[in-house]
Amino acid sequence: MLPAALAAMTEQLAVVGNASSLHRTGRAARRAVEESRERIARCLGARPSEIVFTSGGTESDNLAVKGTYWARRDRDPARVRLLVGATEHHAVLDCVDFLVAHEGAKVTWLECTPDGVVEPATVRAAIESDPDSVALVSVMWANNEVGAVQDVRAIADVAHEFGVPFHTDAVQAAGHVAVDFEASGADLMSVTAHKLGGPIGVGALVLRRDARLVPLTHGGGQERQVRSGTLDTPAIVGFATALTEATASIEAESARLVALRDDLIERAMAISPDIRPSGVWHRGDGVSRLPGNVHLLVPGCDGDSLLYLLDAAGVSCSTGSACQAGVPQPSHVLLAMGVAESDARGALRLTLGHTSTQADVDTFVDALPAAIERARRAREATAS
Amino acid sequence: MRVVAAMSGGVDSAVAAARMLDAGHEVVGVHLALSQSAATLRESARGCCTIEDAGDARRVADVLGIPFYVWDMAARFKRDVVDDFRAEYAAGRTPNPCLRCNEKIKFAALLDKALALGFDAVATGHYAQVVEAEDAHGGVRRELHRAVDMAKDQSYVLGVLDADQLAHSFFPLGDTTKPRIREEAAERGFFIARKPDSHDICFIADGDTRGWLTRELGEAPGDIVDTSGEVVGRHAGAFAYTVGQRRGLALSRPAADGEPRYVVEVRPETNQVVVGAADLLGVNAITGDHARWCGPAPEGVVHVGAQVRAHGEEYAATAWADGDRVEVRLEGRVRGVAPGQSVVLYEGTRVVGSATISASRLERAPVGSPGDDLSPATGST
Numbered sequence: 001m002l003p004a005a006l007a008a009m010t011e012q013l014a015v016v017g018n019a020s021s022l023h024r025t026g027r028a029a030r031r032a033v034e035e036s037r038e039r040i041a042r043c044l045g046a047r048p049s050e051i052v053f054t055s056g057g058t059e060s061d062n063l064a065v066k067g068t069y070w071a072r073r074d075r076d077p078a079r080v081r082l083l084v085g086a087t088e089h090h091a092v093l094d095c096v097d098f099l100v101a102h103e104g105a106k107v108t109w110l111e112c113t114p115d116g117v118v119e120p121a122t123v124r125a126a127i128e129s130d131p132d133s134v135a136l137v138s139v140m141w142a143n144n145e146v147g148a149v150q151d152v153r154a155i156a157d158v159a160h161e162f163g164v165p166f167h168t169d170a171v172q173a174a175g176h177v178a179v180d181f182e183a184s185g186a187d188l189m190s191v192t193a194h195k196l197g198g199p200i201g202v203g204a205l206v207l208r209r210d211a212r213l214v215p216l217t218h219g220g221g222q223e224r225q226v227r228s229g230t231l232d233t234p235a236i237v238g239f240a241t242a243l244t245e246a247t248a249s250i251e252a253e254s255a256r257l258v259a260l261r262d263d264l265i266e267r268a269m270a271i272s273p274d275i276r277p278s279g280v281w282h283r284g285d286g287v288s289r290l291p292g293n294v295h296l297l298v299p300g301c302d303g304d305s306l307l308y309l310l311d312a313a314g315v316s317c318s319t320g321s322a323c324q325a326g327v328p329q330p331s332h333v334l335l336a337m338g339v340a341e342s343d344a345r346g347a348l349r350l351t352l353g354h355t356s357t358q359a360d361v362d363t364f365v366d367a368l369p370a371a372i373e374r375a376r377r378a379r380e381a382t383a384s
Numbered sequence: 385m386r387v388v389a390a391m392s393g394g395v396d397s398a399v400a401a402a403r404m405l406d407a408g409h410e411v412v413g414v415h416l417a418l419s420q421s422a423a424t425l426r427e428s429a430r431g432c433c434t435i436e437d438a439g440d441a442r443r444v445a446d447v448l449g450i451p452f453y454v455w456d457m458a459a460r461f462k463r464d465v466v467d468d469f470r471a472e473y474a475a476g477r478t479p480n481p482c483l484r485c486n487e488k489i490k491f492a493a494l495l496d497k498a499l500a501l502g503f504d505a506v507a508t509g510h511y512a513q514v515v516e517a518e519d520a521h522g523g524v525r526r527e528l529h530r531a532v533d534m535a536k537d538q539s540y541v542l543g544v545l546d547a548d549q550l551a552h553s554f555f556p557l558g559d560t561t562k563p564r565i566r567e568e569a570a571e572r573g574f575f576i577a578r579k580p581d582s583h584d585i586c587f588i589a590d591g592d593t594r595g596w597l598t599r600e601l602g603e604a605p606g607d608i609v610d611t612s613g614e615v616v617g618r619h620a621g622a623f624a625y626t627v628g629q630r631r632g633l634a635l636s637r638p639a640a641d642g643e644p645r646y647v648v649e650v651r652p653e654t655n656q657v658v659v660g661a662a663d664l665l666g667v668n669a670i671t672g673d674h675a676r677w678c679g680p681a682p683e684g685v686v687h688v689g690a691q692v693r694a695h696g697e698e699y700a701a702t703a704w705a706d707g708d709r710v711e712v713r714l715e716g717r718v719r720g721v722a723p724g725q726s727v728v729l730y731e732g733t734r735v736v737g738s739a740t741i742s743a744s745r746l747e748r749a750p751v752g753s754p755g756d757d758l759s760p761a762t763g764s765t
Binding site for chain 1: 451453454455457496497499502
């Protein structure tokens with residue numbers, strides 16, 4: 001957490017008050033919530049009334065996808081088709097699977113380029129195949145694994161041409177690249193606090209005032225009747241503080257992270273000729289790839305071996321693949337990008353953030369050659 | 385040393401990992417994912433590869449403060465253990481998959497991967513002891529011995545380890561009784577201290593081996609015959625029967641002498657199960673192949689104790705190794721020796737080695753006596 005966010009949240013934790021109550025402490029809490037809402041709205045290019053607080057990105061995605069699907073189908077039973085990017089986060093993918101399995105939804109997966117980008121023409125073709133059946137288009141702003149940033153505005157324009165609402169999962173983008181809800185054209189946008197230096201357990205669904213949603217939780221009618229439940233005031237204050245700080249420093253931080261990222265990628269590629277970054281990567285480019293995202297394919301290695309060896313050397317990274325029952329599976333993102341399954345098993349994902357330093361990059365680069373050598377031997381040992 | 389602690393999620397491997405840590409080793413916990421479809425075993429109460437077990441292992445690793453990983457060895461396990469198990473039964477033999485798993489997975493695939501990653505050894509929660517002894521050249525030799533708790537002793541299923549595998553293996557529980565290990569787990573604050581032991585075969589979740597085999601191999605109805613060849617019943621697949629088995633025969637005709645009858649032979653080639661009286665089961669000579677030695681291979685005729693099933697009795701015997709083959713001659717008779725089982729040989733508490741039983745029979749003269757030429761065994765009963 002950013003220190004300022006931690007301090008603001010800690011201070012608020014000591015303050016009693018339910019933002020839904022009318023008494024003095026309630027009013028104080030409500031003021032903290034509404035000021036936070038205004039700050040968050042300002043940072044995201046939205047109106048305060050468009051911010052619906054949730055428990056985080058997963059809930060925001062669920063609310064956006066299921067809520068829109070049900071609302072659209074209620075008004076027109078023919079609108080049951082979801083157009084969804086093949087590289088979405090599981091918070092979106094699994095909603096779609098649920099709606100297909102239990103709610104009569106149909107899905108058209110939007111294919112991506114080898115760089116992980118969904119072309120607006122792909123969205124257009126998918127809609128045109130049967131325009132009257134489409135309930136929602138959902139394409140993430142930036143990919144969590146390979147950092148690919150989408151042309152959100154162009155996709156939103158295509159959707160709106162056919163009168164279809166557009167949702168974007170901006171969990172990875174907000175606070176890291178310029179995110180302007182109004183300018184993006186999106187109707188719904190998911191964000192979460194902990195990806196931008198705020199606390200875990202709070203996020204928001206940014207929701208245009210004319211967007212129609214069927215709520216997932218029913219109760220006190222908080223948050224425009226869309227998301228009932230007592231608001232977590234301290235977390236919301238921490239969220240707003242973190243986003244304000246991240247937004248204020250976004251240009252300087254982006255430049256700093258891009259330099260670290262490029263240094264790391266170039267030095268890793270120099271170690272072995274078959275190491276390559278996945279997704280879009282251009283030196284100095286913090287626009288088409290998230291500034292802090294490093295994703296390397298290391299052929300001949302298993303990601304979990306690299307993970308262990310690098311962890312032992314003091315580097316925290318992930319394999320860039322989802323776990324099923326604790327067993328790493330090849331990433332659906334890489335497979336959608338056309339990466340061979342055996343190469344996908346050797347994926348390594350590092351995220352550079354506000355605490356990352358040049359020394360961290362050096363530690364990683366120094367540890368990598370020995371890790372690769374041992375990981376390759378380990379794969380050979382178990383392949384026989 | 386840098387040690388991989390194989391953690392099943394059970395109490396034994398948890399305490400084993402803790403003891404390795406106490407001994408000053410650098411320990412990393414590894415849970416083996418062995419099921420092809422781990423998620424489908426979620427509701428299983430038995431076995432040791434459920435998601436819940438992986439979670440229990442992770443929880444213990446967190447309490448110990450050690451790194452924890454899940455290694456996917458499902459494909460290797462299927463090929464080397466499950467497929468082998470099915471093929472052995474289809475061939476009329478009775479395999480022990482735990483030995484196969486120790487030989488091919490835990491102390492091969494797991495150990496090899498660990499060594500490649502820079503570890504020195506693997507530690508497991510098996511009840512057995514490794515004793516360091518001086519070898520003939522003044523060096524140190526690691527010997528495998530029975531656990532002090534004979535009720536839990538698992539040296540039988542480790543009898544397949546060779547000297548090289550043993551050199552990289554730790555069994556930290558061998559000097560302690562099981563009840564004491566449970567107490568220790570509770571003292572260490574492991575919430576799994578009272579978790580029931582796993583039984584049976586981990587990949588047959590409901591414990592119904594015959595049902596599993598029938599699903600895997602398909603029904604193959606055939607005759608149950610007596611030793612004269614007369615049909616006395618029907619079966620749904622000869623593969624589901626084991627020499628020495630009495631229960632579940634459902635014979636249509638009682639024996640003339642009124643005595644109970646047992647499976648005395650399984651004939652996959654004719655899909656017949658042969659039943660007979662108990663005295664037909666008594667053998668004193670065993671031929672084994674696929675010999676594995678936990679130390680130097682024995683030379684000449686040696687006096688040993690022979691054990692033919694897990695937690696079974698040990699019988700005084702003489703044994704003679706000839707390459708991959710082993711001849712064992714028991715001093716008394718033993719019943720229910722099925723082809724495919726392993727015979728593990730002991731010298732005192734030390735495990736000498738093991739072989740897979742290919743044939744057994746009744747012989748008159750002891751092994752090594754004049755005229756014994758170790759010619760290929762004939763007959764299989």
